Amino acid sequence: MSHIRNCQKEKGFLASFLFHKPTREELLRKGDLPSLARLLRKQGPEKFLNTPLDGDGNTPLIMAAGRGSYRVVQWLVSQKGINLDARNRYTRENGRGGESVCMGRERFACWL
Secondary structure, eight states: OHHHHHHHHHHHHHHHHHTOOOOHHHHHHHTOHHHHHHHHHHHOHHHHHHSOSSTTOOOHHHHHHHHTOHHHHHHHHTSTTOOTTOOOTTOOTTSOOSTTOOOOHHHHHHHO
8 A cells, every 4th residue: 555655656746847837937047938938928027027036026137137148138128018127125226236136227228
């Protein structure tokens, strides 16, 4: 009987591994633009583009810029509804802050 339970546990683990749906963060790290586009269509622009990914307030754009993911930043900036003026918790009033801070439209225009 214990062999059956162990087998079921292993099948459950294997199934969860095989059918794992990557999160926004994972797709952003990989730079998987086709999957990011599918997720954007599924979740909608407001939730996908402007909702922070973590407790620091990093949006997908801030995270991609902080990682130096040029292609992902370029794709995100081209999306309708993206907030180019998003700030994370490290942004100060003068626009200086942590490494992955989005500093407004001018910063991204120069970066691109």
